[in-house]
Amino acid sequence: MELVMNQESVKTDLLEIIKPYLPEDVQLSDVSEEKHLINDLKINSAHIVDIVLDIEDKFDIMIDDDAIGEMNTVRDSIDVVLNKAAA
Amino acid sequence: MKKHRVVITGIGVVASNGIGVNNFLKALKEGKSGIKKWDELGALNVRCQIGGVPDLSTINLHDHLPRLFAEKMTNKGIIYACLSGLEAWKDAGLEPNEDAVDYSSGLIMGAGDLSFDSWINREFPAYPIDRGESRRLGSRTISEGMNSGAAAYLNNLLGLGSRVQSNSSACITGSEAVLLGYEYLQSGRADRMICGSTEGDGRYIWAGFDAMRVLCSDSNDRPTFGSRPMSSTSTGFVPSGGSGSLVLETLESAQQRGAKIYAEILGGHTNSGGQRGTGTMTAPNSEAVVKCIETALMDSSIDPYEIDLISGHLTSTKGDPIEVKNWVKALGRKGEDFPFINSPKSMIGHSIAGAGSIELVACVLQLANQFIHPSLNTEEIHPEILSEIFGGKIPQACLEQEVDTIIKANFGFGDLNCAIVLRKFNP
Numbered sequence: 019m020e021l022v023m024n025q026e027s028v029k030t031d032l033l034e035i036i037k038p039y040l041p042e043d044v045q046l047s048d049v050s051e052e053k054h055l056i057n058d059l060k061i062n063s064a065h066i067v068d069i070v071l072d073i074e075d076k077f078d079i080m081i082d083d084d085a086i087g088e089m090n091t092v093r094d095s096i097d098v099v100l101n102k103a104a105a
Numbered sequence: 106m107k108k109h110r111v112v113i114t115g116i117g118v119v120a121s122n123g124i125g126v127n128n129f130l131k132a133l134k135e136g137k138s139g140i141k142k143w144d145e146l147g148a149l150n151v152r153c154q155i156g157g158v159p160d161l162s163t164i165n166l167h168d169h170l171p172r173l174f175a176e177k178m179t180n181k182g183i184i185y186a187c188l189s190g191l192e193a194w195k196d197a198g199l200e201p202n203e204d205a206v207d208y209s210s211g212l213i214m215g216a217g218d219l220s221f222d223s224w225i226n227r228e229f230p231a232y233p234i235d236r237g238e239s240r241r242l243g244s245r246t247i248s249e250g251m252n253s254g255a256a257a258y259l260n261n262l263l264g265l266g267s268r269v270q271s272n273s274s275a276c277i278t279g280s281e282a283v284l285l286g287y288e289y290l291q292s293g294r295a296d297r298m299i300c301g302s303t304e305g306d307g308r309y310i311w312a313g314f315d316a317m318r319v320l321c322s323d324s325n326d327r328p329t330f331g332s333r334p335m336s337s338t339s340t341g342f343v344p345s346g347g348s349g350s351l352v353l354e355t356l357e358s359a360q361q362r363g364a365k366i367y368a369e370i371l372g373g374h375t376n377s378g379g380q381r382g383t384g385t386m387t388a389p390n391s392e393a394v395v396k397c398i399e400t401a402l403m404d405s406s407i408d409p410y411e412i413d414l415i416s417g418h419l420t421s422t423k424g425d426p427i428e429v430k431n432w433v434k435a436l437g438r439k440g441e442d443f444p445f446i447n448s449p450k451s452m453i454g455h456s457i458a459g460a461g462s463i464e465l466v467a468c469v470l471q472l473a474n475q476f477i478h479p480s481l482n483t484e485e486i487h488p489e490i491l492s493e494i495f496g497g498k499i500p501q502a503c504l505e506q507e508v509d510t511i512i513k514a515n516f517g518f519g520d521l522n523c524a525i526v527l528r529k530f531n532p
Contacts (some may be wrong), residue, residue: 037172066175066244071243
């Protein structure tokens with residue numbers, strides 16, 4: 019139960035972080051867990067590093083280069099946060 | 106080769122005394138100062154603790170800029186340039202290009218040094234590189250810090266495909282950007298160019314000037330009195346930030362699309378005193394200043410007596426009387442015969458690289474609305490100026506006055522000069 023709640027709260031925070039980086043014609047309501055950050059949501063790939071820094075600040079974690087490489091979809095990103103927070 | 110006539114069809118501005126053309130126009134007419142005291146400067150032992158900072162809290166950035174710019178952009182110089190540039194573009198009746206590239210339009214947006222901007226505050230006091238955490242710099246350290254950053258971000262919004270350039274020439278940057286765009290259009294290589302410049306604000310830009318002891322340090326308790334160009338008591342300039350943008354267009358293009366025309370650029374010139382003679386890194390060679398003004402008049406094919414108003418560089422330093430003498434010499438006019446002269450810096454401070462473009466927007470507004478804005482704090486004019494020109498030529502209040510032709514000049518570090526002649530449009 020706790021894990022589900024965590025997942026939900028992480029998702030909520032993550033969407034808040036991603037929001038400013040979405041192109042003007044992509045709405046927050048278009049964002050679902052299976053969406054690929056770059057291919058589906060059209061986030062400029064250069065901004066992934068900014069999203070990573072925002073996530074680090076928000077959750078007080080450190081995301082190494084290997085983990086950044088795993089952050090393809092929204093769900094991947096949630097998993098990375100949960101894994102790092104649990105570590 | 107037939108040269109194209111070049112007109113101004115759009116303007117935009119972010120200044121310390123008003124954001125947006127309407128607010129700026131009102132402020133110019135009212136003689137509103139944008140200079141305030143900044144306590145953070147006092148805490149850092151900076152001598153000059155006053156400055157002009159455009160008040161972004163008076164607008165909603167989301168109404169003007171895309172989400173990413175409004176929420177994540179931290180470089181004030183770039184925010185100002187995007188605001189003034191978008192305003193000018195829309196004022197000219199143009200829309201940003203959605204997907205297509207407009208190869209007939211270009212952009213010249215100059216800057217002083219965008220990496221000095223206050224955005225590096227966010228990791229104060231230790232810069233991440235020196236903490237061994239360069240990964241914390243994120244993706245925009247280069248794109249927001251490079252000198253072409255303002256041009257690059259503005260064109261991200263506009264989608265222009267002709268020449269896109271970023272000049273950097275100290276305090277003449279803004280007027281030089283307009284001159285470069287004018288020459289490009291004159292030669293027929295594009296239909297329109299959006300030209301301007303920008304300067305952020307804050308301690309990282311200003312402290313270096315403060316250390317040179319060229320800033321005003323005697324007015325921390327009466328900020329609006331600090332910037333007093335042409336005064337007998339001027340002690341230094343008051344720094345400020347901001348950006349001006351002007352849409353320049355060939356007359357053919359402007360008429361073809363039925364654009365409103367604010368003014369025509371008759372001509373201009375830029376040169377250098379070579380840091381020889383009286384010229385140094387920081388002081389102009391008067392011989393070159395005179396030559397620059399004379400050449401600008403010649404390039405415009407006008408007689409010095411056709412000038413109604415001089416918008417001076419006039420920074421509120423000991424250089425002001427020398428500048429006025431140079432105008433007297435270059436125009437061959439003195440005493441009662443001298444044109445009106447004013448300094449926008451008396452209200453907005455010295456916006457450094459942003460100055461020329463903001464001040465050119467002020468010139469366009471004075472031509473389009475037929476007035477001469479006051480030059481603040483000129484109750485005690487410097488005696489060396491009064492021995493050259495009639496004091497009544499320096500307006501202490503706004504004059505509702507016919508203005509047909511204005512010459513605008515800026516002078517900058519590196520011994521650089523630039524002068525531009527604008528005229529009310531007369532088909």
